[in-house]
Amino acid sequence: MTDKTHITILQTADLHGQLETHDEFYLEDGQPVYRRAGGVARMKTLFEQIREENPHTVIVDNGDCFQGSGWVQLTRGEAVVPAMNALDYDVLMPGNWEVVFGKERLLEIAGEYTAPMVCTNMHHADESGDPVGNDVIGNHLFAPFHVLERGGVRIGVLAYNDPALTRRQAPAYSRGIAMTRPAQSMAHWVRHLRETEDCAVVLVMGHLGMAPQVALADEDFAE
16 A cells, blocks of 8 residues: 555635634524634634644635735735734735735735745736736746645645736736736646646645636646
8 A cells, every 4th residue: 555645735815804803794594693703813723733633734825815904904914914924824825905005015015924925827017018028927926836845745836816807906906917817827837847846736726716716627737
C-alpha cells in the first residue's frame, strides 16, 4: 500500500472588514433567527485547532477583505492588515471590492500582508484599458501563482478574480487595471505548475461568483 498524505484546505472569503463577532441573520425551519457569529478571534481559534489536528493544512482567503465596514473605510483598508496577518494565511487573493481605494492603495495594502497575494488575471493596463502589450500571461499586479508544499506534496495555487470587475464597480476604482478571462490563461498555468514547478496538485482559487465557478470547474484545462 502506498503512503498517502491527507491535506486539509480551509477557505474564507468576503470578510468585508467585519473583524468583530456580530449578530448574524439566519433562517431556521423557515423562521428568522439572530445569532452571534464571526469575528477574527473565533477564526484564529478554529485555524489553530485544525492546524493542530492536521499539520498539512492550507488556509486561503478568496478576497473582498478590506471593504464594507466603518473601520476599513476610516483607515482605507489598513485595519484588516494586522488581523489577516495574525490569522497566518498561506495564500490571499483580491476580490472585486479590493479595488475600492484604487490600484495604488491595493498594492500598498497587499505589500503589508505576510501571506503572498496571488492573482492570475489582474494585469497592469495600458491607456486603452487593455493588458499592457495585450499580454494575457504577463504584466500581473501580483504573482500569477504560488507553490506550497505539505507532507512532500507540491501544491500549485492559481487565483482568478471577476473579469467584469472593471465594469461592476465605478471605473475610477480600477483605473490602471486590466482583467482577463480564466479561459485565456488557465491551461498555460496548469501546464506550467505541473511540468515546470512539479506540482502534484493544482488548487484554483476564485472570486467569480457561484455559477461561473461551477462552469469553470466543469472545464478540462489539464490537457
